[in-house]
Amino acid sequence: MRIECSPDFPAGIFYWEIVDLRERRFMGQYARMMTAGSVLAVLFFILSLSVGRFYVPFDQVAAILASNFIELPITWDASMYNVVMVMRLPRVLGDILVGVALAVSGAAYQGVFRNDLVSPDLLGVSQGASVGACLAILVHLTLGGTAVAALRRLR
Numbered sequence: 260m261r262i263e264c265s266p267d268f269p270a271g272i273f274y275w276e277i278v279d280l281r282e283r284r285f286m287g288q289y290a291r292m293m294t295a296g297s298v299l300a301v302l303f304f305i306l307s308l309s310v311g312r313f314y315v316p317f318d319q320v321a322a323i324l325a326s327n328f329i330e331l332p333i334t335w336d337a338s339m340y341n342v343v344m345v346m347r348l349p350r351v352l353g354d355i356l357v358g359v360a361l362a363v364s365g366a367a368y369q370g371v372f373r374n375d376l377v378s379p380d381l382l383g384v385s386q387g388a389s390v391g392a393c394l395a396i397l398v399h400l401t402l403g404g405t406a407v408a409a410l411r412r413l414r
Contacts, residue, residue: 304355308347315339 309320319335323343326333368377379385 307351308343313342315343
């Protein structure tokens with residue numbers, strides 16, 4: 260650390276400020292961490308499109324995604340294309356949007372209450388969700404047997 264004297268303070272009184280010399284190093288680390296995080300996010304995005312009941316190789320998924328933007332020779336089956344573009348891509352994009360929405364709502368809570376440890380039960384959001392779930396159970400509100408169909412797949 261280095262202490263500097265600033266003559267900008269009024270009436271000849273010096274304002275002493277502490278300048279952290281490590282600040283530049285932290286900015287470089289921040290840039291490296293953001294780059295590494297972005298690369299990992301793209302890799303996991305492509306990996307999540309390739310893993311599933313019907314396996315599609317990692318390089319084929321990357322080629323299918325890239326073929327929508329640039330002209331590439333077709334080296335995949337129509338079934339691979341349908342699995343990636345019709346079945347998995349909307350699910351993965353929906354998952355990303357849900358994650359973004361949860362992150363933004365958490366940041367909004369922290370900003371409104373100026374508390375880094377704020378939780379959803381502060382405003383009664385958890386209790387409201389419980390009331391909605393209980394009401395749906397009491398009224399037998401289902402989405403065409405979706406829950407039953409999900410239970411059948413577990414066996």
